[in-house]
Structure formats: C-alpha cells, structure tokens
Amino acid sequence: MEEGILEALKAAYGLGVERLDVRRFGSGHIHKTYRVDTGSEDYILQAFNDQVFKFPEHISANQQYLLDQFDPKDLPFSLPLPIVNDRGTFFTHLGGELYRLFPFVNGITKDAIEQAGQAKIASEAFAHFVLIFLQADAERLMDTIVHFHDLEKRFEQFDVALKSPNVQVNSATKEMIGFYHGMRELLEKYLVYRKELPLRVTHNDTKINNLIFSEDMEKVNALIDLDTIMAGFVFYDFGDLVRTVACTKDESSLEWDKIQVDMNKYEGLLEGFYSVLGGKIQQRELESLPFGGEMMTLIMGLRFLTDHLMGNVYYQVAYPEQNLHRAQNQAALLRALIAKRGEIEVLEKKLKNKLSL
Ligand code: GN1
Numbered sequence: 177m178e179e180g181i182l183e184a185l186k187a188a189y190g191l192g193v194e195r196l197d198v199r200r201f202g203s204g205h206i207h208k209t210y211r212v213d214t215g216s217e218d219y220i221l222q223a224f225n226d227q228v229f230k231f232p233e234h235i236s237a238n239q240q241y242l243l244d245q246f247d248p249k250d251l252p253f254s255l256p257l258p259i260v261n262d263r264g265t266f267f268t269h270l271g272g273e274l275y276r277l278f279p280f281v282n283g284i285t286k287d288a289i290e291q292a293g294q295a296k297i298a299s300e301a302f303a304h305f306v307l308i309f310l311q312a313d314a315e316r317l318m319d320t321i322v323h324f325h326d327l328e329k330r331f332e333q334f335d336v337a338l339k340s341p342n343v344q345v346n347s348a349t350k351e352m353i354g355f356y357h358g359m360r361e362l363l364e365k366y367l368v369y370r371k372e373l374p375l376r377v378t379h380n381d382t383k384i385n386n387l388i389f390s391e392d393m394e395k396v397n398a399l400i401d402l403d404t405i406m407a408g409f410v411f412y413d414f415g416d417l418v419r420t421v422a423c424t425k426d427e428s429s430l431e432w433d434k435i436q437v438d439m440n441k442y443e444g445l446l447e448g449f450y451s452v453l454g455g456k457i458q459q460r461e462l463e464s465l466p467f468g469g470e471m472m473t474l475i476m477g478l479r480f481l482t483d484h485l486m487g488n489v490y491y492q493v494a495y496p497e498q499n500l501h502r503a504q505n506q507a508a509l510l511r512a513l514i515a516k517r518g519e520i521e522v523l524e525k526k527l528k529n530k531l532s533l
C-alpha cells in the first residue's frame with residue numbers, strides 16, 4: 177500500500193506511530209481487507225468496494241438505527257463497527273478510494289468447520305443476532321444492495337447475461353446454464369414465502385468466515401461483515417449457514433464429486449436456530465429454514481454463473497474460470513441438498529420434539 181495513503185490514514189485516525197505494518201487479510205470476495213499492526217494495537221483496514229455497495233450512506237444509517245435500538249451488552253459477542261475518523265465519519269476518502277478502519281478482534285476465522293458442535297455455536301450466534309432485533313422495525317432499514325437476495329431478480333439478471341455473454345460459452349458453461357434453468361421451480365416456492373413471511377432484521381451474509389471464534393472454538397467473539405444488514409427473511413440467514421457449514425467441501429473446492437451434505441453439522445445448525453428462535457418467531461418461519469439452504473445455494477450459484485458470463489465484473493477472482501467453478505461447486509451442493517429433503521424432514525421432526533416446539 178502506498179506510503180502517502182498510509183500517512184494520510186495515520187492522520188485521519190490519530191495513529192501516533194512511526195510505522196504501520198499492513199498485510200492483506202482474510203478471504204472475502206468484495207472489499208480489500210488488510211491487517212494493520214501499529215506495534216501496540218491491531219486494526220482491520222478495508223478498501224471499500226463502492227461498485228458493489230453503491231450507497232455507503234445507507235450502511236452507516238442502518239448501523240446507526242440499530243445502535244439506537246439495542247444495547248450491545250445484550251449480545252454475547254461483539255459487532256465491530258467502523259472507527260470514526262477525524263471528521264466524525266465512518267468512511268475516509270483517499271486517492272480515489274474509500275477506507276474504513278475497524279478494531280481488530282482476536283480469534284479464529286474459518287472457511288469450513290470441523291465439528292457439529294461448532295456448527296451449533298455458529299448458528300446460535302447468527303440466530304441471536306435476529307433475536308435481538310425482532311422488536312426493531314426492519315422496514316426502516318435501507319437496502320444497501322438492492323434486490324440482494326431477490327431470487328426473481330437474480331434469474332432476470334442471469335437471463336440478461338445469457339443474451340450477450342462476455343465469455344466463450346463452452347460445454348461446461350452450457351451444462352451449468354441448463355442446470356440453473358432447471359432450478360426455477362425453487363423460484364415458485366420463494367415467491368410464496370415472500371408473500372407470507374414477515375421481514376426481519378437479517379445479516380444476509382452469514383457465511384461461516386464472517387464469524388470470529390474464540391481461540392478454543394468454544395464461543396463466538398464477533399460477527400463481522402455488517403454491510404449487508406437489511407430487512408430479510410430468517411431463512412436467508414439460516415440458508416447461508418447451511419451453504420457454508422453443512423457441506424463436506426467449501427465453496428472454493430474443485431472436488432465437486434466429494435460435495436455432500438454433512439447431516440451432523442446440519443443438525444447442529446438447525447438445533448442452534450430452533451433453540452434461540454423457537455417460540456419467538458412464527459412456526460411458518462421455522463418451517464422455511466430448510467428451504468433457505470437450497471435457496472441460498474441456488475442464488476449464490478446463479479450469481480457466480482452470471483458473473484462468469486458477464487466476464488467477472490463483480491466477485492474477485494484468482495483466475496478467469498473461477499466463477500464458473502464456484503457455480504459448479506454450488507450446483508453439486510444444491511443437488512446434494514435436494515437429495516436429502518426426506519432426511520432433513522425427519523430431522524426437523526426429531527428436533528421439534530426434543531425442544532417441544
Ligand atoms: C460475498 O464479502 P464476502 O466474501 O463475505 C458476497 C456474498 C456471497 C459470498 C460468496 C456483498 O461475501 O453475498 O455469499 O461472497 N457479498 C456480497 O462467498 O455480494
């Protein structure tokens with residue numbers, strides 16, 4: 177990172193140190209994230225992606241609204257918000273970029289987890305997030321990305337990309353196009369839920385690497401990536417956990433034939449959501465949770481494939497075919513989830529009995 181930018185950041189955040197040690201950090205696909213070491217204190221620095229998040233002021237307003245609604249002490253983990261700069265704002269403009277600085281939270285982030293017990297801990301944390309804001313007026317939140325989890329719109333964007341693709345459509349791409357077209361039946365179900373279910377304050381990016389666990393993996397220290405907090409359905413947040421936790425290979429794996437649903441982790445996730453939100457949200461919302469696993473896997477696969485067709489304009493990629501590969505990975509998981517519908521139903525009954533729901 178340029179020396180001039182670092183100097184300006186030191187001034188903006190009053191970091192009275194000689195030297196900043198700055199390294200790329202994490203595995204997010206949107207912002208560029210750095211770990212900053214000042215010798216005495218660590219921070220997370222983020223070069224904000226304003227092509228993806230076109231309304232940074234909506235993010236700040238949402239976070240302020242939520243801060244006014246709850247006492248952070250009521251949460252068993254932290255929600256690290258950006259540090260205010262010398263102008264009293266969250267965003268710092270430097271060299272044509274927008275930067276934010278966050279307190280560094282100690283702990284462990286994972287792209288995949290090993291045990292069902294950890295799945296339950298992760299699930300309880302995200303369910304707790306929904307729980308604490310149940311009384312807030314979700315409709316007061318502004319969209320930080322319009323139509324973010326709108327499956328209908330995502331299919332429309334897919335159709336547009338198909339009309340004039342910016343890449344050679346090879347046979348693997350054709351196969352994926354066919355697969356995702358075939359999944360439109362899930363859209364029907366989505367539209368029914370969308371009519372029936374209440375909007376809640378949801379995190380909307382509950383992939384497992386957006387949690388910071390304690391060193392011993394016994395609890396969650398923080399929930400991060402708060403830019404997508406908006407009004408949504410509870411099944412979105414459960415669904416993205418299923419997508420990133422209850423699978424035998426993570427999103428970046430190329431071993432598609434080894435992708436299966438891990439039913440023990442699935443059980444941990446369902447038990448976590450049931451135990452925190454059971455009796456607090458509608459029965460119909462509890463019933464929608466497994467659909468979320470399929471729907472969120474579908475929407476991510478569809479977005480990856482659309483981005484591949486568009487020529488990788490949205491997600492950061494390490495090589496040109498990566499978005500196609502991500503779409504292939506998600507297709508394998510979606511097939512596996514659909515094949516497990518019967519077993520998942522049995523699990524729902526078992527856990528409802530166990531928790532008297
Ligand atoms: C993005 O920034 P990151 O990697 O946590 C994306 C999510 C996708 C995810 C797929 C704003 O999240 O919607 O689920 O990649 N975030 C945005 O890994 O598009």
Ligand code: MG
Pocket residue numbers: 203204205385386401
């Ligand atoms: Mg992230």
